[in-house]
Amino acid sequence: MEKTILQRFLSLFSRTTYTITPESFKEQFDGVNLESFREVKVRNPMNEYSPLVYKANQLKKIVVVDENTHRIILDNSPKLETRFTLKDGKRTTFYFDTIALENGFLIGQKSRMIPIAGKVEFDRIQKIEIQNGGKQYKYY
Structure with missing residues (x-):
């Protein structure tokens, strides 16, 4: 019983991580390029009177796999973070709604507060993980 209580308590603070193969990611991002981006406003958790404004991809959903290999459909959100593990073991993380394939x-963008862009050669990607970062971002 103690183990069950502990598991429930820890689940309140854990973030579910989903995976997607590079092939599936590339397929689902077909046509998502910088030209298709649109300006969005996001609630700024640091200052609610000054929203964050940036250009975001218009992908509505993405199909991923959970730890039990069940297919899950995630809605695009400013909270989603995407971690890419490269074939050399290095990792980089972008906010999902800022990712384009060019x-x-x-x-993609590595930060909401400071516009730090990143660029990765797609063929170097070995593993892709997506999770809700738990931050208080939401579209207006």
Whole structure:
């Protein structure tokens, strides 16, 4: 019984991580390029009177797999974070709604507060994980 209580308590603070194969990711991001981005406003958790404004991809949903290999459909959200593990073991993380696929490269933003862009050659990606970062971002 103590173990069950502990598991429930820990589940309140854990973030579910989903995976997606690079092939499926590429397929679902077909046509998602920087030209298709639109300006969005997001609630700023640091200052509710000054929303964050940036350009975001218009992908509505993404199909991922949970730890039990069940297919799950996630809605695009400013809370989603995407971690890419490269074949050399290095990792990089982008906010999901800022990701585009351009000429064999994945482009995305690493931060909401400071516009730090990142770029990764898509063929170097070995593993992709997506999770709700738990931050208080939401679209207006």
